[in-house]
Amino acid sequence: MSAQMTVLSGGPALAADLHIPAGARGIVVFAHGSGSSRRSPRNIEVARTLHYAGLGTLLFDLLTDSEERRDAVDASLRFDIGFLTERLTAVVDEVRTRPDTAALPIGLFGASTGAAAALGTAAARPEAVASVVSRGGRPDLAPDLSGVKAPTLLLVGSRDTQVIELNRSAAAQLGGPHELYIVEGASHLFEEPGTLDVVAERAAAWFIRTMPARAH
Numbered sequence: 552m553s554a555q556m557t558v559l560s561g562g563p564a565l566a567a568d569l570h571i572p573a574g575a576r577g578i579v580v581f582a583h584g585s586g587s588s589r590r591s592p593r594n595i596e597v598a599r600t601l602h603y604a605g606l607g608t609l610l611f612d613l614l615t616d617s618e619e620r621r622d623a624v625d626a627s628l629r630f631d632i633g634f635l636t637e638r639l640t641a642v643v644d645e646v647r648t649r650p651d652t653a654a655l656p657i658g659l660f661g662a663s664t665g666a667a668a669a670l671g672t673a674a675a676r677p678e679a680v681a682s683v684v685s686r687g688g689r690p691d692l693a694p695d696l697s698g699v700k701a702p703t704l705l706l707v708g709s710r711d712t713q714v715i716e717l718n719r720s721a722a723a724q725l726g727g728p729h730e731l732y733i734v735e736g737a738s739h740l741f742e743e744p745g746t747l748d749v750v751a752e753r754a755a756a757w758f759i760r761t762m763p764a765r766a767h
Contacts, residue, residue, distance in 0.1 A: 552651070558611050558642050563618075565642070567611035569651075570602060577656040577681070577762040578607035580646060582639050582672075584663025584687075593740070593747055594662065597686070600751035606758055607655060609646065613638055613665070630664060632692050636671030643672055647679055656762045658682040659701075660754060667692035674698030674726075682761040684754045687711060687739050690721035700727040702761040706750050708737030730757075 552571045557564040568589055571578065579601055583591050589610040598608040612619075613635055618628055628634055639659075646652045657680055661669030666688025673680040674695040683703040690696065690705060703725055705718045715733065722731050732753055737746035 558609075558645055559638075562641070563615045565611050565613070565615065565638075567609060569607070569609050570598070571607035571651065571655075572602050572605055574605065575607040575655060576605050576764070577658055577758060578609060578646065578652055579658040579660050579684075579758060580639070580643060581608065581610045582635070582659065582661040582665030582669045583610075583613060584661075584665050591662070593686075594660070596747055597660065597751040597754060600748075600755050601758070604755040604759060606658070606755065607652070609642075609652075611642060613668075632664060632667045632671060632694065635664065635668035636675065636694065639665075639668045640672045640675050643676055643679055656681045656764075658684070658758045658762060660684045660686070661688055662686045664689055664692065666690055670696065670699050670703070673701045673703070677701065681763055682758050684757055685718075686750055686754070687714060687741065689714070689717060690725075691717040693721070696721055696724040697726040699725050702727060702757070703729040704753065704757040705729065705731045706753060707731065707733055708739060708741060708743075708746065709733050709735045710738040714739060 558567045659669035666685035670693035677700045680701045685705045741747045
């Protein structure tokens with residue numbers, strides 16, 4: 552099943568793309584990085600690999616159109632991790648109650664500042680978030696790393712040296728099982744040939760390994 556939809560329709564309506572393959576074993580909610588959107592080509596590519604692995608995905612815009620216009624002027628929201636965490640947490644709460652997704656274990660895939668929001672949501676909803684993957688993320692900006700109990704995979708490019716150190720420091724503070732994987736030859740955006748394939752494959756394997764069986 553694939554659908555364009557809105558989430559948080561009772562509040563700030565956010566455009567979203569939902570895809571649930573037949574017999575899906577879970578759903579991965581994406582939190583894009585600063586200045587991006589649900590149309591991020593990198594996240595779309597990762598989502599396709601997750602579909603092949605039998606996982607559903609929800610890609611949505613963290614900001615409304617009016618918030619995007621405001622942020623384009625002063626960048627006041629894209630780096631507001633508390634705001635992004637609250638927004639993502641509200642979406643996770645909705646995923647848990649929708650008839651078409653309520654039975655699916657939830658994973659989070661965050662990029663850049665979206666990774667900090669994903670970890671913040673994992674800490675805020677430990678009973679709901681089963682697994683987390685960060686791509687080139689800034690976990691050091693997350694508000695409560697020790698409260699993150701969900702298994703967490705941190706993926707960083709070998710050429711992204713500053714972010715590697717930030718991830719190493721953050722990993723030591725995580726409250727649950729975790730792994731830091733360095734993608735050889737990759738820079739921050741994983742634009743080098745083959746590097747995003749590694750991200751997608753590692754993410755799919757992590758979610759499959761760490762997500763529980765779906766509820767019935």
